[in-house]
Amino acid sequence: QVQLVESGGGSVQAGGSLRLSCAASGATSSTYCMGWFRQAPGKEREGVAGVYGAYTSYADSVKGRFTISQDNAKNTLYLQMNSLKPEDTAMYYCAAKRLPCSPRVTALPKYTYWGQGTQVTVSS
Secondary structure, eight states: OOEEEEEOOEEEETTOOEEEEEEEESOOTTTEEEEEEEEOTTSOOEEEEEEETTEEEEOTTTTTTEEEEEETTTTEEEEEEOSOOGGGOEEEEEEEEESSOOOSGGGGGGOSEEOOOEEEEEEO
């Protein structure tokens, strides 16, 4: 059974930073693609960043500002978010899918497992 628990969300002003964490149990980086997607009220889910092995992918809207990383020893996924903008405001979800899978951001919203989400609010 895969369980994903996100943390690290909050409220920040534009230009600020946050680091999201996702503690994963039952899913290892060698057999699962993992990533983050977000959903704002009234909008569809949007893939933000994905990772499998050395391959990472990012939505165009976050390239150069967000960085996805993994700590395999801790089985934890991270999303470092810098230079935050009001349009980044959303609920952020950690997601995972067992192989075969694609770490491309377009695939993320359809992953098999996701957590309860953590809210990120960016004020102008």
